Amino acid sequence: MKNILIIEDDRMLNKGVAFALKKEGYNTMCAYTKEEGKKLIQQNEVDFLLLDIGLPDGSGLDLCNEIKEKIDFPIVFFTANDTEEDMIKGFESGCDDYISKPFSIEVLKFKINAILKRSDIHSKKLFVYKDLKVDFEARRVYKRNEEIRLSATEYKLLEILCKNKGRAMTKEILLDKLWDYNGNYVDDNTLSVNIRRIRKKIEDDSKNPEYIITLFGIGYTLGE
Incomplete structure (x- = not known):
């Protein structure tokens, strides 16, 4: 069973996504700040990260860079800004995809399933x-x-x-x-x-x- 970490300061959105993904059979963890997210990554095995770009205590882009230097698991950004420049910055930081707010939970689940499938191929020898x-x-x-x-x-x-x-x-x-x-x-x-x-x-x-x-x-x- 895959472990998905959600780092999003909008508590209602965070809990709503967590609830929907639990129904799909995923284990979910919720964090509302950059530091909370980093602690959960240090303390738990994470297979997939849903990450808000704008967090109260720092940038999700910076956190993505920090993570990718040490651990390689899929990261998808939540963002209210989907301009070409912002998307390029995200991909440069190491993210696998974007989903723009507001979004369909069905689209989000599709993205997660598709990316995890590719990730499983990546991990095979x-x-x-x-x-x-x-x-x-x-x-x-x-x-x-x-x-x-x-x-x-x-x-x-x-x-x-x-x-x-x-x-x-x-x-x-x-x-x-x-x-x-x-x-x-x-x-x-x-x-x-x-x-x-x-x-x-x-x-x-x-x-x-x-x-x-x-x-x-x-x-x-x-x-x-």
């Missing part, structure tokens, strides 16, 4: 999709049980896409994750070159890919 198999622990890739040799950057890029199967990964997100991985700046052209190289190695027809799909104007996704 072996990824299998069609004829492709990626062993995250050994850092090896197989197609029809034959090993495929990838460069460090190619492997990391494929690993990111596998762990986010079905999710639209923007070029900006991919570039940021690759930069973090090897400490060097990776530009848009380098990303495109690595995508082409991976496709040549894992696709039966690299011009009509069935694994790494281009989302025009957005980025890439692995799988349907």
Whole structure:
């Protein structure tokens, strides 16, 4: 049973969300300030965090940054501000998604279920999709049980896409994750070159890919 922490200073909203999620079979914990939330994270196993951006004793953005430096679990922001600039700041701080107030509890439950499903894939040591198999622990890739040799950057890029199967990964997100991985700046052209190289190695027809799909104007996704 997954443990969901809700950090939201609106007590009625906090308790209402907690009640709805309990009915879905989740364990829920409630905090109303940044410090209360941090204590609960230190004292309990948390699988998912619903976090308000504007808290009485600090910014949810700052708390998200603090958490992601030490622990990696999904975070969704509650926000009354859904401008492009605010959303970018949130994603830069490490959040997985946003939900704007006021919101439908059904939409919230859908987001939580979808993100936790992706998170479960992320935590697995072996990824299998069609004829492709990626062993995250050994850092090896197989197609029809034959090993495929990838460069460090190619492997990391494929690993990111596998762990986010079905999710639209923007070029900006991919570039940021690759930069973090090897400490060097990776530009848009380098990303495109690595995508082409991976496709040549894992696709039966690299011009009509069935694994790494281009989302025009957005980025890439692995799988349907």
